[in-house]
Amino acid sequence: MRPDSEFERLGAEAARAGEDTAHRVASRLDVSKALRAERPTTPRWLVGAAVMAAAALVAVVLRISWPAQAPAGFLVGTAAGETGSWVVASADEHLLLDFHDGSTVDLSPLAKLQVEALGAGTARVQLEGQAQIEVKHRATTSWQVLAGPYTVHVTGTKFRVSWNEERQAFSLAMQEGSVRVNGPGLEGSRQVFGGQRLELVAPTPAPSKAALVPAEPALTVAEDAGAPQSAQTPPRDLPKSPQRPVNWQSLAADARYPEAWQAVLALGGPQTVLRSASLDDALALGAVARLTNRLDEARSVYASIVTRAPGSSAATNAHFFLGVLSPASAATHFEAYLQGAPEGDFAAEAVGRLLELAVGSGDRGKAMGLAQRYLERWPTGPHATVAKQVAGR
Amino acid sequence: MSLPGPSLRVVPLRSPGLVERAVAGEAQALEALLRTEALHVARYVTNLLGRDDPELDDVAQLALTDLARGISQLKDPVAFVGWVRALVVARVHQVLRSRRRRSWLVFGEATEASERLEAPDASDEVREGVRLLYRLLGQRSPEERLIFALRYVEGLAIREVAAAIGKSEATCKRRLADVEQFLRSSAAGTALERFLTNRGAA
Numbered sequence: 001m002r003p004d005s006e007f008e009r010l011g012a013e014a015a016r017a018g019e020d021t022a023h024r025v026a027s028r029l030d031v032s033k034a035l036r037a038e039r040p041t042t043p044r045w046l047v048g049a050a051v052m053a054a055a056a057l058v059a060v061v062l063r064i065s066w067p068a069q070a071p072a073g074f075l076v077g078t079a080a081g082e083t084g085s086w087v088v089a090s091a092d093e094h095l096l097l098d099f100h101d102g103s104t105v106d107l108s109p110l111a112k113l114q115v116e117a118l119g120a121g122t123a124r125v126q127l128e129g130q131a132q133i134e135v136k137h138r139a140t141t142s143w144q145v146l147a148g149p150y151t152v153h154v155t156g157t158k159f160r161v162s163w164n165e166e167r168q169a170f171s172l173a174m175q176e177g178s179v180r181v182n183g184p185g186l187e188g189s190r191q192v193f194g195g196q197r198l199e200l201v202a203p204t205p206a207p208s209k210a211a212l213v214p215a216e217p218a219l220t221v222a223e224d225a226g227a228p229q230s231a232q233t234p235p236r237d238l239p240k241s242p243q244r245p246v247n248w249q250s251l252a253a254d255a256r257y258p259e260a261w262q263a264v265l266a267l268g269g270p271q272t273v274l275r276s277a278s279l280d281d282a283l284a285l286g287a288v289a290r291l292t293n294r295l296d297e298a299r300s301v302y303a304s305i306v307t308r309a310p311g312s313s314a315a316t317n318a319h320f321f322l323g324v325l326s327p328a329s330a331a332t333h334f335e336a337y338l339q340g341a342p343e344g345d346f347a348a349e350a351v352g353r354l355l356e357l358a359v360g361s362g363d364r365g366k367a368m369g370l371a372q373r374y375l376e377r378w379p380t381g382p383h384a385t386v387a388k389q390v391a392g393r
Numbered sequence: 394m395s396l397p398g399p400s401l402r403v404v405p406l407r408s409p410g411l412v413e414r415a416v417a418g419e420a421q422a423l424e425a426l427l428r429t430e431a432l433h434v435a436r437y438v439t440n441l442l443g444r445d446d447p448e449l450d451d452v453a454q455l456a457l458t459d460l461a462r463g464i465s466q467l468k469d470p471v472a473f474v475g476w477v478r479a480l481v482v483a484r485v486h487q488v489l490r491s492r493r494r495r496s497w498l499v500f501g502e503a504t505e506a507s508e509r510l511e512a513p514d515a516s517d518e519v520r521e522g523v524r525l526l527y528r529l530l531g532q533r534s535p536e537e538r539l540i541f542a543l544r545y546v547e548g549l550a551i552r553e554v555a556a557a558i559g560k561s562e563a564t565c566k567r568r569l570a571d572v573e574q575f576l577r578s579s580a581a582g583t584a585l586e587r588f589l590t591n592r593g594a595a
Contacts, residue, residue: 011547011548023435025450029450034454291469293417380553382475
């Protein structure tokens with residue numbers, strides 16, 4: 001990154017010039033309307049009328065272009081797609097397909113896809129290569145994604161799927177919802193849920209070659225997510241264990257936290273489980289409690305880790321979550337975390353939260369120091385905007 | 394024009410535990426969270442679309458609605474800050490793509506309709522330069538526009554821009570270079586040219 005390039009300076013000026021506008025826009029935002037989850041009405045009736053007219057015109061065009069019983073179509077980039085034709089992404093570009101019902105297929109470079117059949121809420125597509133697919137759920141939605149000898153049955157969900165013809169390898173990473181998969185190596189079909197990944201090599205006579213594993217963990221917004229809703233993956237402090245029997249740990253690893261919590265209760269509750277839990281399992285137990293909003297129990301679990309193994313990596317991580325969960329002692333815990341793991345997974349968040357706390361307490365000197373520390377280490381991190389303002393940059 | 398000195402008023406504070414309570418479905422916590430995040434959302438939208446965009450209010454309201462609707466899906470509250478940014482980027486991207494698709498039905502360029510400069514809070518020189526910048530960016534594809542704004546106005550690294558847009562780093566760099574070249578050539582003889590060259594020495 002070139003320091004102080006003309007465009008960096010220009011961008012900084014644009015950000016500064018927009019600061020007061022952002023404040024005014026923020027002051028006009030209607031929180032009640034957002035809570036009611038209503039779409040805002042445009043203040044400019046003329047634009048609204050134009051959009052309605054456009055919609056009506058599009059509807060007319062659709063009726064003329066497509067059969068009335070199947071008002072279905074899709075765009076490849078900005079051009080109309082054609083059923084039965086293959087579309088291929090270039091070597092270094094993703095290619096986006098937008099379907100009439102709001103579903104999307106994002107083809108990775110060199111991937112290709114053919115829409116074999118398309119109806120109202122139904123589609124059958126053939127895929128080679130990798131694609132990120134989001135199917136909008138409606139009562140009649142039914143999609144089939146054919147990837148080599150495998151078929152993914154979809155009723156509305158978000159997932160990444162790939163078929164490598166050369167290696168005969170099928171891969172499916174679920175982000176939201178669930179799908180059903182048929183194909184070699186699977187007895188009947190296999191249901192795959194959000195947070196799970198299914199990898200198969202065909203032809204595979206024995207189902208043992210199918211491995212159902214948790215999705216890769218990620219602490220922050222996943223780089224391959226493409227949309228904020230797909231950014232949710234199990235936290236890094238959860239244990240990974242591909243072939244565990246169904247117990248609270250495996251449920252937690254699959255991001256099925258409410259079920260994991262019920263399993264913990266069935267074992268006698270968190271304190272009982274803690275007595276025989278490893279440090280990793282204890283951290284996972286804290287995550288299950290935290291992510292099912294049992295905040296008191298989560299605090300208790302993390303506090304017990306700190307007491308049981310002070311100075312350990314698990315205790316350091318527990319300090320971070322105690323900081324998140326304990327307003328009164330948050331600063332102490334974040335500082336303890338940073339002392340134990342100055343470059344740890346949560347270091348940026350810990351410094352950012354300490355910065356927020358310093359600002360909230362009016363400690364200008366401490367806020368300035370933290371802001372400078374944050375910007376030096378994470379100049380584009382999530383708290384960078386706040387840090388820049390505190391630092392006056 | 395420069396930023397004011399260290400200022401505490403611009404930092405909306407999020408109470409510890411607020412995100413967790415909102416995720417858990419506590420209505421009061423969600424309302425408090427939305428009030429706290431309103432400025433962040435407005436700032437992201439303003440930086441991506443430009444301060445003179447006629448739909449700033451609507452897009453920011455949509456993004457805030459997205460936040461309210463999606464918060465229950467946030468599985469790890471620790472990731473909240475980055476999640477909000479990604480959410481706003483996705484919403485702005487959708488709006489820009491939508492504008493592009495319907496542009497053939499609309500008379501004129503939607504993004505240029507406004508002279509909605511509400512207060513003399515920036516010098517005329519800066520205001521004109523920034524206005525021209527976003528007008529020119531409006532002539533590029535939504536992806537290119539977002540790549541430029543994320544890289545230079547939001548100040549993200551190329552790797553982060555690529556992740557936010559869903560393109561490769563190489564593609565982002567190439568697109569960025571194209572936009573830079575376009576801006577340089579388009580700015581010749583305008584206020585933006587003076588802005589680019591004169592501001593550098595400031």
